[in-house]
Amino acid sequence: MEKKEKKERIGVYICHCGGNISDYVDVAQIKDIVKNEEGVIISKNVMFACADSNQKEMIKDIENEKLDAIVVASCSPKLHLHTFRNVALRGGINPYNYTQVNIREQCSWAHSDTPKEATQKAAGLIRAGINKVSFSEALENIEVSSTRAVVIIGAGVSGMRASIDLAKMGNQVYLIEKENSIGGNISKWKDLFITGQKGNTIIEALGKQIRELTNITVFTSATIEKVSGSLGNFIVQVKIGSEILNLKSGAILVTTGFDSYIPKEGEFGYKTYPCVITLPEFRELIDNSRETLIYNNRKVNSIAYIYCVGMRQTKGENKYCSRVCCTTAIHSSLLVHEKFNEVQAYHLYRDIRTYGKQELLYERSSKSSDIYLKYDEKAPPVVEIAGSKLLVKVKDELTKRQELVLETDLVVLVTGMVPRSDSRQISALLKIPVGNDKFFNEIHPKLRPVETVINGVFLGGSCQGPKNISESVQSALSAAVKINALTKNPTIQLEPIIARVNFDACIWCGKCAEVCEYDAIHPLEMYGKTVASVNEAVCKGCGMCTPVCPSDAIDMAQYSNNEIEGMIDGFLEKVELEKAEGTSAPGEGEDGNTMKDMPQIWRQLAACLDKESKTIPALAKELDLNPELVTYHMMTMNKYNLVEADGLDDSDEYYAYKLKNLPHVEN
Amino acid sequence: MENKQIRPKILVFSTDKISDPGIDQAGLRKIHYSPAVYVISLPCSSGIKPRWILHALKQGFDGVFIAADGHECSYSPKCPDLTNKIIEESQRLMKENNINPKRIRMAAICSVCAEPFASHMANFTKILAELE
Numbered sequence: 001m002e003k004k005e006k007k008e009r010i011g012v013y014i015c016h017c018g019g020n021i022s023d024y025v026d027v028a029q030i031k032d033i034v035k036n037e038e039g040v041i042i043s044k045n046v047m048f049a050c051a052d053s054n055q056k057e058m059i060k061d062i063e064n065e066k067l068d069a070i071v072v073a074s075c076s077p078k079l080h081l082h083t084f085r086n087v088a089l090r091g092g093i094n095p096y097n098y099t100q101v102n103i104r105e106q107c108s109w110a111h112s113d114t115p116k117e118a119t120q121k122a123a124g125l126i127r128a129g130i131n132k133v134s135f136s137e138a139l140e141n142i143e144v145s146s147t148r149a150v151v152i153i154g155a156g157v158s159g160m161r162a163s164i165d166l167a168k169m170g171n172q173v174y175l176i177e178k179e180n181s182i183g184g185n186i187s188k189w190k191d192l193f194i195t196g197q198k199g200n201t202i203i204e205a206l207g208k209q210i211r212e213l214t215n216i217t218v219f220t221s222a223t224i225e226k227v228s229g230s231l232g233n234f235i236v237q238v239k240i241g242s243e244i245l246n247l248k249s250g251a252i253l254v255t256t257g258f259d260s261y262i263p264k265e266g267e268f269g270y271k272t273y274p275c276v277i278t279l280p281e282f283r284e285l286i287d288n289s290r291e292t293l294i295y296n297n298r299k300v301n302s303i304a305y306i307y308c309v310g311m312r313q314t315k316g317e318n319k320y321c322s323r324v325c326c327t328t329a330i331h332s333s334l335l336v337h338e339k340f341n342e343v344q345a346y347h348l349y350r351d352i353r354t355y356g357k358q359e360l361l362y363e364r365s366s367k368s369s370d371i372y373l374k375y376d377e378k379a380p381p382v383v384e385i386a387g388s389k390l391l392v393k394v395k396d397e398l399t400k401r402q403e404l405v406l407e408t409d410l411v412v413l414v415t416g417m418v419p420r421s422d423s424r425q426i427s428a429l430l431k432i433p434v435g436n437d438k439f440f441n442e443i444h445p446k447l448r449p450v451e452t453v454i455n456g457v458f459l460g461g462s463c464q465g466p467k468n469i470s471e472s473v474q475s476a477l478s479a480a481v482k483i484n485a486l487t488k489n490p491t492i493q494l495e496p497i498i499a500r501v502n503f504d505a506c507i508w509c510g511k512c513a514e515v516c517e518y519d520a521i522h523p524l525e526m527y528g529k530t531v532a533s534v535n536e537a538v539c540k541g542c543g544m545c546t547p548v549c550p551s552d553a554i555d556m557a558q559y560s561n562n563e564i565e566g567m568i569d570g571f572l573e574k575v576e577l578e579k580a581e582g583t584s585a586p587g588e589g590e591d592g593n594t595m596k597d598m599p600q601i602w603r604q605l606a607a608c609l610d611k612e613s614k615t616i617p618a619l620a621k622e623l624d625l626n627p628e629l630v631t632y633h634m635m636t637m638n639k640y641n642l643v644e645a646d647g648l649d650d651s652d653e654y655y656a657y658k659l660k661n662l663p664h665v666e667n
Numbered sequence: 668m669e670n671k672q673i674r675p676k677i678l679v680f681s682t683d684k685i686s687d688p689g690i691d692q693a694g695l696r697k698i699h700y701s702p703a704v705y706v707i708s709l710p711c712s713s714g715i716k717p718r719w720i721l722h723a724l725k726q727g728f729d730g731v732f733i734a735a736d737g738h739e740c741s742y743s744p745k746c747p748d749l750t751n752k753i754i755e756e757s758q759r760l761m762k763e764n765n766i767n768p769k770r771i772r773m774a775a776i777c778s779v780c781a782e783p784f785a786s787h788m789a790n791f792t793k794i795l796a797e798l799e
């Protein structure tokens with residue numbers, strides 16, 4: 001760490017982003033300012049840095065000018081960091097000797113109201129990028145060996161379905177279930193929405209496939225005791241009765257599912273009045289009753305369903321909507337009508353959330369004799385007993401909060417899905433973060449929906465949050481595919497952005513090891529003294545260990561003191577803007593840019609327009625390009641006065657375009 | 668502090684996965700904030716070294732703002748505590764160097780916090796301008 005030698009042949013590419021940047025930031029002037037920075041060999045403006053043609057130019061520059069580092073000042077690194085790391089690699093330099101500077105989201109767009117200051121700031125940002133890259137180190141991906149085996153915790157529908165796919169893809173699968181039988185929640189229920197299949201039939205069919213696959217081993221009445229190792233080489237200790245097994249696996253899939261909310265004693269009369277039950281209890285009642293619906297030795301002629309019990313609590317613990325319960329309640333009500341004669345249903349709801357195809361069930365129910373009454377969270381229904389009568393009082397929002405008193409035989413509390421009561425044990429063993437809703441947290445709900453921050457540990461099904469069967473299986477299967485992508489190779493590549501210890505400076509005080517959440521730091525005997533050593537496969541690269549070191553002996557790759565302090569100095573360097581502010585496009589720069597500096601696609605379009613004017617559909621057809629892409633580029637060329645409209649075509653439908661102000665077109 | 672620009676210079680430490688996307692959002696939606704705000708993105712706010720903060724303030728930044736993940740941090744629930752400790756240690760170093768401890772601030776910024784970020788920047792800019 002703290003390498004002294006700096007990069008000496010840096011290429012800097014400052015992007016117009018087709019006007020998104022150059023409309024506000026004077027990119028031509030910045031190009032000239034940074035040209036003189038120490039170590040900079042090339043400083044260029046480019047129309048679209050990410051365009052294929054520019055990537056090829058960059059590779060040529062790296063080769064011809066023997067560049068040792070590159071900086072691209074364009075959009076957010078979230079979009080193109082990997083694109084340009086790849087360009088570096090293809091050009092023959094280490095991908096980590098590349099820095100992306102965000103002059104679009106964090107400059108031209110954020111400060112489009114003050115273009116001069118935006119230009120000044122962009123210069124600072126790029127200088128910071130140059131300083132950072134000049135101290136950057138070449139890093140090699142970390143390679144770990146991998147076992148082609150997967151441990152799946154939880155044999156509900158999600159875990160079972162994923163086990164079949166992982167086994168078929170060639171993995172040894174260990175399916176661990178804490179109960180004495182597999183199947184999870186749905187094995188308890190018969191008819192299920194949306195297909196009408198029976199829960200136990202689905203589970204039996206999956207069970208049959210599992211038995212036929214010789215590379216799946218199922219352990220029931222089994223609990224996870226300990227997990228050690230890391231991606232590629234986990235050791236999962238499983239206890240079955242008095243026996244302890246150590247299973248070696250490359251990755252772990254968690255499919256531990258959910259619990260149903262259990263109302264507190266007295267909540268809507270639960271456990272205080274005999275005829276108040278929860279939705280899962282009601283499902284079992286329907287399944288086990290024949291011809292007549294009887295509860296507590298009494299024929300049930302009317303039912304009041306109270307929705308959102310334990311869910312969507314503004315003040316309580318469960319703030320989220322459990323998504324599945326509205327449909328389950330309505331589906332149950334339809335089942336009651338199908339199976340038993342003349343049962344009146346009252347649905348006391350807050351909102352009905354039967355999204356997607358489930359809406360059809362709601363439509364059927366609304367057209368039946370069922371009555372829907374909307375209540376407000378602040379004035380929930382009240383369940384009372386008057387003599388032998390069970391009464392539910394509700395203020396209906398849709399009839400000016402008029403209070404209605406319903407006499408009913410059964411109250412069904414529509415309870416939702418909550419995290420497993422023992423999920424803390426699994427989260428502690430595997431170090432999976434839990435969200436505010438206490439379900440397990442993925443890295444990002446949209447972008448990385450089945451991965452956790454722990455490399456090699458994945459989530460599937462309803463342990464992530466309320467899901468119906470099809471959503472549970474979707475997430476479990478996408479985790480299966482992700483896992484297989486890792487385990488199918490004998491070795492796995494990891495990003496090298498992790499903590500490193502300067503052994504000379506380390507005095508083994510243990511402070512770094514103490515704060516590390518992942519147990520990645522251990523003492524090591526070296527050169528006759530004890531020092532801290534980081535396990536590369538375990539370190540997550542969070543950097544938490546670095547500020548606590550009393551001798552500044554530990555830092556993170558890509559975030560060394562030189563790199564960060566160099567960035568700070570770059571931001572602060574004085575920027576002298578010489579020319580009046582203004583924007584420019586390539587092709588009109590005073591240093592004689594020609595069509596050569598323009599994107600390949602512009603040159604192709606210009607060549608097509610060389611002899612006669614043409615419409616966008618005609619250009620798209622001629623060049624075999626997507627018309628939207630052609631429209632985008634023609635509009636940008638129009639903005640820069642390179643083409644202009646030339647009247648409508650013969651069918652009066654499209655504008656034709658012709659060249660304007662274009663120098664000589666070379667191809 | 669003579670001849671200073673009207674706009675105080677603010678260094679923001681953001682986080683790659685959560686607060687930096689929030690700051691990007693502000694730009695994407697053209698929600699403007701002071702152009703004297705410069706951002707360094709790190710994996711996690713609990714990896715900021717107090718020496719960097721001191722370096723920034725000594726070299727010419729008027730304030731340092733930590734856009735933390737708060738309880739959303741995907742690395743550790745201890746993140747808010749550790750980040751607080753970093754601020755305390757930085758303020759200790761700042762005092763030693765006669766720098767007003769008000770020049771450092773922290774707030775949780777999430778990936779959709781575009782408006783909150785812009786308003787934090789406006790507030791901090793005002794506070795720093797008054798300190799001068």
Ligand SMILES: Cc1cc2nc3c(=O)[nH]c(=O)nc-3n(C[C@H](O)[C@H](O)[C@H](O)COP(=O)(O)OP(=O)(O)OC[C@H]3O[C@@H](n4cnc5c(N)ncnc54)[C@H](O)[C@@H]3O)c2cc1C
Binds near residue numbers: 157183223255416468
């Ligand atoms: C009343 C009700 C009715 C429903 N009806 C429908 C319907 O009709 N249609 C529909 O699409 N969806 C329905 N759902 C939703 C459906 O139940 C879920 O989508 C589905 O069960 C999710 O499956 P899963 O495998 O993710 O979780 P689960 O079914 O909960 O299975 C998880 C498994 O993991 C095991 N496990 C947990 N912790 C551990 C551990 N630490 N170690 C080992 N094993 C562990 C459990 O014992 C269990 O076997 C209904 C839900 C409810 C509450």
Ligand code: SF4
Binds near residue numbers: 307320324350353
């Ligand atoms: S799905 Fe329906 S009943 Fe369940 S919490 Fe959401 S709104 Fe309430």
Ligand code: SF4
Binds near residue numbers: 505511549552554
């Ligand atoms: S905190 Fe620093 S000195 Fe202490 S063990 Fe870790 S690296 Fe070594």
Ligand code: SF4
Binds near residue numbers: 498499541543544
């Ligand atoms: S960077 Fe984070 S995960 Fe890696 S050793 Fe340091 S504290 Fe542990």
